[in-house]
Amino acid sequence: MLPRPLQNFIDIFSRLPSLGPRQARRLAFHLLSLDEGTLGRVGKAVGELQKLDRCPRCFFVKEKEEKLCRICRNPKRDPRIIAIVMKETDLVSLESAGTFPGRYLILGESRIGELGTGQKLRLKHLASLIHKELGGKAAEIIVAVPPSSEGRLLMEELHPFIAPLAERVTRLAHGIPTGGEIEFADEETLKNALLGRR
Numbered sequence: 001m002l003p004r005p006l007q008n009f010i011d012i013f014s015r016l017p018s019l020g021p022r023q024a025r026r027l028a029f030h031l032l033s034l035d036e037g038t039l040g041r042v043g044k045a046v047g048e049l050q051k052l053d054r055c056p057r058c059f060f061v062k063e064k065e066e067k068l069c070r071i072c073r074n075p076k077r078d079p080r081i082i083a084i085v086m087k088e089t090d091l092v093s094l095e096s097a098g099t100f101p102g103r104y105l106i107l108g109e110s111r112i113g114e115l116g117t118g119q120k121l122r123l124k125h126l127a128s129l130i131h132k133e134l135g136g137k138a139a140e141i142i143v144a145v146p147p148s149s150e151g152r153l154l155m156e157e158l159h160p161f162i163a164p165l166a167e168r169v170t171r172l173a174h175g176i177p178t179g180g181e182i183e184f185a186d187e188e189t190l191k192n193a194l195l196g197r198r
Helices: 004-013 021-032 036-051 088-096 117-134 149-165 187-195
Strands: 052-054 061-063 078-085 102-106 140-143 169-171
Touching: 004 021, 021 036, 036 052, 078 088, 078 117, 088 102, 088 187, 102 117, 117 149, 140 149, 149 169
Parallel strands: 078 102, 078 140, 140 169
Antiparallel strands: 052 061
């Protein structure tokens, strides 16, 4: 019933997080209602995502021609303090609080109660960096995961991996509601969570 380009758009976008077929269809028709110039800019913005890849140190996004992301190459950041987050949006939210002085490791999302192969590889990468650059111990590793049952299970799974790598292992303090997502917390809540970590 729908033209092939429209159906193709819906099929692709319906696989994205928070979008099912109905939302993807609504998005497609909204984009079609835009003037040609605006639609062209949207297409260009999507196409320019191909100019990005992953930072080899923390796994955040960076421009392909850069060796490291902006955070990892910033000499003012303290490499001895590392926050482990599950996803990129968590990192962006913590950065917007303007309080955290260290660097990050994006672990990737997990299934409840277990670390996947990709996550274990990222933890081995972190251990290698800590041994090579910090003499085997970071000053602090903050496990910045949501205060949910899944987050608590992940903390328990992570602890044996990271405890030997840091003088101190902490987690975010209260302030983010149980079951809440870091991504949706306001800046003041995140600031308090970072400052009151234990």
